[in-house]
Amino acid sequence: MADDKRKRDFRDRNRVSADEDYEVEYFAEQNGITPDQARQLIKTHGNDRARLTEAAKTLRAS
Numbered sequence: 001m002a003d004d005k006r007k008r009d010f011r012d013r014n015r016v017s018a019d020e021d022y023e024v025e026y027f028a029e030q031n032g033i034t035p036d037q038a039r040q041l042i043k044t045h046g047n048d049r050a051r052l053t054e055a056a057k058t059l060r061a062s
Contacts, residue, residue: 013049014048014049014050015047015048015049016038016042016047016049016052017047018039018042018043018047021035024038024039024042025038027049027052027056031052031053031056031057031060032056032060033056033059033060037056037059038052038056041055041056041059
């Protein structure tokens with residue numbers, strides 16, 4: 001089910017939803033990785049944005 005964009009609650013800013021393509025694509029673009037790599041990171045590390053950002057930095061470095 002899609003998010004209701006009229007609800008302006010910022011509790012989920014620190015998470016990335018693997019179910020929402022736009023969130024995965026935005027995170028991937030911000031971190032210089034592909035959306036498939038972002039989904040794999042979410043599957044491996046969970047949806048915490050800070051942890052995923054660190055994992056993306058490590059992935060880019062290798």
